[in-house]
Structure formats: C-alpha cells, structure tokens
Amino acid sequence: MVKTKRIPKATITRLSIYHRQLELLEFDGYRQVSSEKLAWLCQVSPAQVRKDLGYFGGFGVRGVGYDVIELQAQIREILALNKVWNLAVVGIGNLGSALLRSGSFAMRGFNCIAAFDKDPAKVGKPTSAGVPIRHVDELPTAVRDLQVDMGVITTPASAAQWVADMFVRGKVNAILNFSPTRIYVPDCCLVENIDFTIKLDILTYRLTHGSAN
Amino acid sequence: MVKTKRIPKATITRLSIYHRQLELLEFDGYRQVSSEKLAWLCQVSPAQVRKDLGYFGGFGVRGVGYDVIELQAQIREILALNKVWNLAVVGIGNLGSALLRSGSFAMRGFNCIAAFDKDPAKVGKPTSAGVPIRHVDELPTAVRDLQVDMGVITTPASAAQWVADMFVRGKVNAILNFSPTRIYVPDCCLVENIDFTIKLDILTYRLTHGSAN
DNA sequence: CATTGTGAACTCATTCACAGCG
C-alpha cells in the first residue's frame, strides 16, 4: 500500500458529499466543474476541495477544473463504492422497517440481504425489501453464510450492545449504529454512530448560546 | 454574556453523551463518578472529560469526583434541556412517521406539536403522536402560531431545500435535516444534518483502507 | 492522597499564497 499521509476523517466525509454533488452536476448536464463551484455547492472553501482531492492525486486540469464524470469515478474508487456491499439490518421496529421500505440503501448501491428481530411474531414475515425477517439468535451464523459486510443496528439502546456482540461473533466488522448509545467493540470492528438525540441537544445549545452559526 | 473562550463543537457533542451516561449511572444507583470512569464509559480520555467540563466551571470535587445528580443538572442547564422545545416534522413518509411513532423525541423531552406533508391524501389524518397532519403550504403561518422552535426535515432530498425555505419564512431558526442533501439557509438559522448515506460511505472507505480503526 | 482543573506542548485540520502548468 502507498505511503498515505494521514487523511483527515473529515476529508472522507466531504468526499462523500462531493460525490453526491457531482452526480447532481452530471444530471444537470455539466461536464466540467471548478473547485470554486464545487466548494460553493458543498458549503466548504475552494482550498479545502483542492486539498481533499490532493490527498489522493491530481484529478483536475490546471486552468480548467475537474471533469464531472471522471472525478466522480475517482471518488467512487477511493470510497470503494464500486463494489456492492451487503447489509444486514437488526431491529425491525419503526426505524428499521422505515429504512427498509424507503429503499435508501438500495438507492445508494447498498444491498440489504438480511433482516433480524428478536420478536418471534415478526420472524418469517417478509419485509418490503424482499428479505424475510430472521430471529436474532441466527445472526452470527446467518451473516457469515450470507457474507454480510456491514451491520445496521436499529434496535432500542438497551439491545444495541448485545446485537453488536452478535455482529462481532459473526465476523461482521463494520457497524452502522442508529441506537442512541455507544457500543463497545474490538478494534477490528468499525463503528459509525447516527445519533439524532445528540444533534437535538446541539441545536438547543446553539439556539440558547447565540453562537454565530 | 460571559467571556466564553471558544467552545469546541465536539465538546457540545460529548456533553450530550456525558449527560446520557450520567442518567444511566444515576439509574444504576451511582452517586459519584470520576472523570476516569465517565471517560471510559463514553469512550474518550479522562483529560478530555475534565477539559470539556472545565469550559463551563468546576463541577467536581478534588480527590473525589463528580456528583452524578449535580453534574447531570449542570449539563442540562448548559445544553438548555430544562426548557421544553417544540418541534415540527415535515415529510410524513417512512422515516417521518417512524420518528413520530417511536416517541424518541418525547422520550428526550422534546415536544412534537406539528406534522406536515405535501400529499393531500395524508392531510388531516392524525399521526400516532396525536398531532394531525397539515399541508406544507400552511407551514410558515402554522409554525409561527404554534411557536415551533425547531424544524425536522424528513422529506426526500428533492424537497428539502423548499421545506427549509418555508421554515425560514416561518422564523424557525433551527433545523434538523435528515434528508441526504445540504440545505442553504441564512446565518440566523442553525442546521444539523443527519445523513446516514455519508456514514455508509465512510464505512466502506474505512473497510477497504484498513485504517487502524 | 486521589482526583480535579488548567496552562503548555503537541497533534490534527484548515486556510493562505503562490508556484506550476495546461
């Protein structure tokens, strides 16, 4: 592997945003885009865009800008979005079924191949995504058989740690955790948290402390 | 207002996490907690905990630690969680209705007092949260009459900007945006984004680039 | 005397400014 000079985590976040914006630009018929324009669209500075892209190579043409299609492909490569990733969702309650039904995963190229819940009444029922609901006890073996790459936790906080442990046992080493709690996993397992209760608290703080945005 | 020496944004995020952990500690019967223990529970360093709290004053007792109840109250004060905040949710599709039904807002002390959708077929129907669905065209006036403090956007990306504009018109200056797009608002309006599609991309990146966690 | 509170050192991230180049 190349001598990667420490990429800021925030850079990856922005790469994802650039990528999505490039899709829109392509859809709108643009072929070229400058760092200034892309930056404006993504609400960052032009220097930031160039620096972020610079970590991975020179994708632009001096005096012209970036090729919308080409840059998209490059970012997709960096983020490994070409491969199809298999997901398993655990906790088919309000949020879990909403995510499955919405098709947001499929829309972004992620393949939801399994759904789990601990409620026996739900087990066996098909989800709108087509996959049947299995019992969580089957999780460790099922995710291995199905080659699940990423686990999605949409259970209440009280069950999240247990589910995370199950994923670890099933050798799933990436988890998207929607539950409002932190989970503890070994170093080999990556976790990203999506915790809107924290965001609510941040808004109340910012609203009351008149922070200049 | 006091001479606040620039609080890191991440500090506010952690304060919210500490607060939630303190609730659990209280529930488990603890009265005292050290920065080391709280840090371990929240997966941060003890110095970080002390520094974060230090921005707002000395809440601890040297040689002993922090009072679980007292510190909770202090953080609630800082984050302004004592006041009841009024929310309005726009986009009563899969995600919107899941959020309303789950009661996650109410559980954290937030009061959802309005729901909006653009589909006439949904308008008038009551949500499980008790509030009826109104048409989005009523939004600017309704949110003002109802004194909505924060707007929650759970529409598809294509509608998010338009809804944000409506909130701004209705003088709602805090928005929690669940749609996978960035919205543009004037400086007076605060926005927090919850975009799990980005988190998915981050996981694929991290999975393929063997970053040491 | 264990643990907080905090300046100082350090690490990480962003912005600046301009050389490099199509």
Next chain:
DNA sequence: CGCTGTGAATGAGTTCACAATG
C-alpha cells in the same frame, strides 16, 4: 491566463503533566 496542486502558516482541538485542593 486561469485554475489546480501544495508547502508553509495559521488555527483548532486534544493530550500531557502537574500544581491545587477538598
């Protein structure tokens, strides 16, 4: 000539280390 690519400068955030103290 215009815009990218990038080292250097600045700024923000975290960790260190230890003095302060109930």
